[in-house]
Structures are given as C-alpha cells and as structure tokens.
Amino acid sequence: MADKLRVGVIGCGEMTVNHGIGYMNSSKYEIVAISDLSDQAMKDYDEHFAEWDDYKAEHFSDALEMLEKSNLDVVSVGVWDIGHSAMTRAAASSGIKAVLCEKPMADTLGAANDMMLVCRRNGVKLAVGHQRRWLPAYTLAKNLIADGEIGEVSFIKVYARDGLPNYSSHQADLFRYLLSNAECTWAMGNVERETDRWARAIPIEDKALAVFGFDTGTEAMILSGLTPKHGWGAEIFGTEGMINLTLQDLRVMNGGTNGWDHRVPRGNHATPGDANFEVIEGSIEQAHAFADWVNGDATEEYRSDGESGYKALEMVHAIYESVRTHTQVQLPVKTMVHPLGVMIDDGHLPVRYPGRFDIRNRTLRGDNVTLDTENP
Numbered sequence: 001m002a003d004k005l006r007v008g009v010i011g012c013g014e015m016t017v018n019h020g021i022g023y024m025n026s027s028k029y030e031i032v033a034i035s036d037l038s039d040q041a042m043k044d045y046d047e048h049f050a051e052w053d054d055y056k057a058e059h060f061s062d063a064l065e066m067l068e069k070s071n072l073d074v075v076s077v078g079v080w081d082i083g084h085s086a087m088t089r090a091a092a093s094s095g096i097k098a099v100l101c102e103k104p105m106a107d108t109l110g111a112a113n114d115m116m117l118v119c120r121r122n123g124v125k126l127a128v129g130h131q132r133r134w135l136p137a138y139t140l141a142k143n144l145i146a147d148g149e150i151g152e153v154s155f156i157k158v159y160a161r162d163g164l165p166n167y168s169s170h171q172a173d174l175f176r177y178l179l180s181n182a183e184c185t186w187a188m189g190n191v192e193r194e195t196d197r198w199a200r201a202i203p204i205e206d207k208a209l210a211v212f213g214f215d216t217g218t219e220a221m222i223l224s225g226l227t228p229k230h231g232w233g234a235e236i237f238g239t240e241g242m243i244n245l246t247l248q249d250l251r252v253m254n255g256g257t258n259g260w261d262h263r264v265p266r267g268n269h270a271t272p273g274d275a276n277f278e279v280i281e282g283s284i285e286q287a288h289a290f291a292d293w294v295n296g297d298a299t300e301e302y303r304s305d306g307e308s309g310y311k312a313l314e315m316v317h318a319i320y321e322s323v324r325t326h327t328q329v330q331l332p333v334k335t336m337v338h339p340l341g342v343m344i345d346d347g348h349l350p351v352r353y354p355g356r357f358d359i360r361n362r363t364l365r366g367d368n369v370t371l372d373t374e375n376p
C-alpha cells in the first residue's frame with residue numbers, strides 16, 4: 001500500500017472540516033499541518049479530529065510558511081473564494097502533488113485560468129470540491145441517463161438561492177455530471193439586485209433566472225431566489241421518461257416502470273436517511289478517489305478536476321455576462337473579470353435598499369454574530 005499522503009490545510013473553516021472527515025475516514029492520508037489567520041479556528045479544527053491517529057497537525061498562522069516547512073503531498077484550500085487562486089498557486093509551486101480547492105473555483109475566470117496554468121506547469125493535479133459527484137443517487141441518475149432509460153434528456157430544472165457562483169456553481173456542475181460532462185454551448189439569463197448582498201466577500205444577486213444550452217440538445221434552467229424552493233437534486237425530463245432526483249434518492253418513470261419507481265442507492269459509508277449523509281458519503285468517496293488519482297491508482301477519470309471546476313464557474317459567469325451584454329452568451333466566455341462586479345462598479349445595477357451585508361458573516365470570527373442554522 002502507498003504511504004499515506006501528507007496533507008496541509010489552508011483555511012480551517014466549515015468546508016475543510018468536511019475535507020478532513022474524508023481524509024481521516026479514507027485512511028489514505030495523514031493531516032500534518034493546518035494554517036489559519038485565526039488561532040481559534042485551528043484549535044477548533046483540532047477538536048474535530050482529536051481521536052484520529054493520523055491527525056498530527058502543526059499550526060501555522062502563515063500558509064506560505066506551512067507550505068515551505070511541512071513536506072506536503074496534498075493541500076486543501078478552503079479560504080474564501082477570493083483567495084482560492086493565490087493559495088492554489090502558492091501550493092502548486094511548493095513541490096506538492098495535488099490541490100483540493102473548494103468551489104467556486106475562483107472569484108474570476110482569469111484567476112481560475114491562472115490556477116490551471118500554474119498547476120499544469122508544476123505537474124500538480126488540481127481538484128475542485130464538487131463533492132456531490134460522489135453521491136450514489138447522483139451517479140445512479142447519471143447512469144440511467146447514459147443507459148437511455150429516459151431517452152434523450154430535453155430539459156433539467158433546479159432551484160437555488162444565495163448567488164449563482166456561491167450556490168449554483170454546484171447546480172451547473174450537476175447539469176454537466178448528469179449529461180456525462182456534456183459541453184454547455186450558450187447561456188442567457190437575468191438577475192435582480194435590490195439589496196447590496198454579498199457571499200463571502202463576493203457580490204451576489206437577490207434573484208436570478210438562468211438558462212443553458214448543451215451540445216447534447218438539452219436545455220437546463222436554474223430558478224434562484226425566485227420562489228421559496230431551493231435545494232439539491234433536479235427534475236429531469238427526457239423524451240422517454242423522467243427522473244426526480246434528490247441528494248439521497250430518485251424516482252424514475254418510463255414506459256416500463258408502471259408509475260414512479262423509487263430507488264434509494266446505498267452509500268459505501270453511510271445510509272440515506274443517516275444524519276449528515278451527504279457530508280459523510282460525499283467527503284469520504286471524494287477523498288478515496290482523490291488519493292487514487294494522486295497515487296496513479298485510479299480506474300476512472302477523476303470526476304471533478306480543475307477543467308471541470310472551471311466549466312461550472314464559466315457557466316454561472318456566462319449568466320452574469322448575459323445580463324451585462326444583454327445577449328445570449330456563447331461559450332467559451334471571454335470575459336475574465338467578474339461580470340456582476342463590473343456592473344455594480346459601473347452603476348449598472350444600483351441597489352434599491354442600500355447597506356452592504358454578507359450572507360456568510362456568521363462564519364467571521366472575533367465578533368458576536370450568532371449561528372443562524374435556518375439560513376446557512
């Protein structure tokens with residue numbers, strides 16, 4: 001068996017705890033170093049993994065010092081989006097093998113391009129954390145579609161909220177995953193931004209309607225903040241049937257099913273219905289696949305590499321670009337800055353109700369913001 005991969009973590013927040021759950025439970029890694037600007041964040045991170053022999057993290061307040069001193073194989077990047085590119089590039093230049101960077105891949109397509117370039121030049125594998133590609137119901141839906149169980153997929157509908165890159169980079173990635181990595185060829189949409197809303201220091205809209213076209217002939221739609229509905233999964237319509245997908249199960253109907261056929265595929269590490277099913281199953285399976293990819297043991301292509309993460313980001317930025325240019329945007333997107341930011345700076349999207357607020361301010365440390373579990 002290969003030696004355990006030596007992991008360093010940059011940004012000890014909510015999401016890299018999930019990376020740690022994956023790393024520890026897969027038994028293929030040891031976490032040897034963590035870095036955060038906040039000592040408390042690192043202490044809290046330790047608490048999560050105190051029981052694990054493979055957790056022996058040295059603390060660093062400076063991520064660059066950690067990269068220099070810790071002889072790492074793998075780095076998890078879980079700072080806010082605006083830091084993804086700089087941290088990934090620093091890690092990729094430090095002699096490591098691979099980076100697992102959180103979604104959305106970066107704040108701009110230009111920054112995401114830089115990440116891919118530096119990783120490529122240094123022979124470093126780049127993964128983006130679209131962990132739902134490892135949920136069994138998602139994979140069952142993808143396989144049913146690939147097997148023609150609902151004919152040609154004509155339309156997919158999903159609901160979302162809280163900003164296209166923040167929330168719906170996952171939805172864009174889901175469309176591509178369900179369609180076996182079909183290419184999005186065009187996008188058109190609109191946004192409403194009456195409040196000065198941000199998500200982790202990135203400006204977002206209040207509401208969005210996003211429509212995409214794929215080279216398979218499929219169209220897909222995101223309704224974000226337009227109705228009270230939101231959540232993961234999808235309604236998938238084919239020429240010969242339909243699939244209704246959630247994080248844990250799906251219902252499929254076609255000429256042979258005699259109504260809806262309910263399928264609940266088992267996970268390898270958790271059972272649908274278990275508390276935290278998505279985190280446990282998605283994080284551990286992602287960690288297994290990532291280790292196999294890094295070690296050269298993979299039997300399939302890694303499901304969420306940098307290129308795939310880029311395409312998810314590109315799709316949601318294409319919607320902003322459609323709003324900015326009042327056009328149906330053809331992919332690839334050429335605009336390398338954040339189009340919503342450009343519109344805000346240009347006064348193109350004046351807010352009706354002034355007062356900047358960040359929907360993720362509850363995660364800031366050193367203040368008295370209470371955890372609002374109803375509005376994560």
Ligand SMILES: NC(=O)c1ccc[n+]([C@@H]2O[C@H](COP(=O)([O-])OP(=O)(O)OC[C@H]3O[C@@H](n4cnc5c(N)ncnc54)[C@H](O)[C@@H]3O)[C@@H](O)[C@H]2O)c1
Binds near residue numbers: 038078079104131
């Ligand atoms: N894949 C998913 O489903 C999912 C879910 C939630 C968040 N995310 C993504 O994960 C990323 C992090 O989000 P979060 O909610 O975990 O944030 P968070 O605020 O909980 O954690 C971020 C941490 O980074 C630290 N940090 C900031 N600057 C740093 C620096 N220069 N060096 C070291 N540490 C630094 C902060 O102190 C904080 O502890 C975001 O990009 C977010 O979009 C992904």
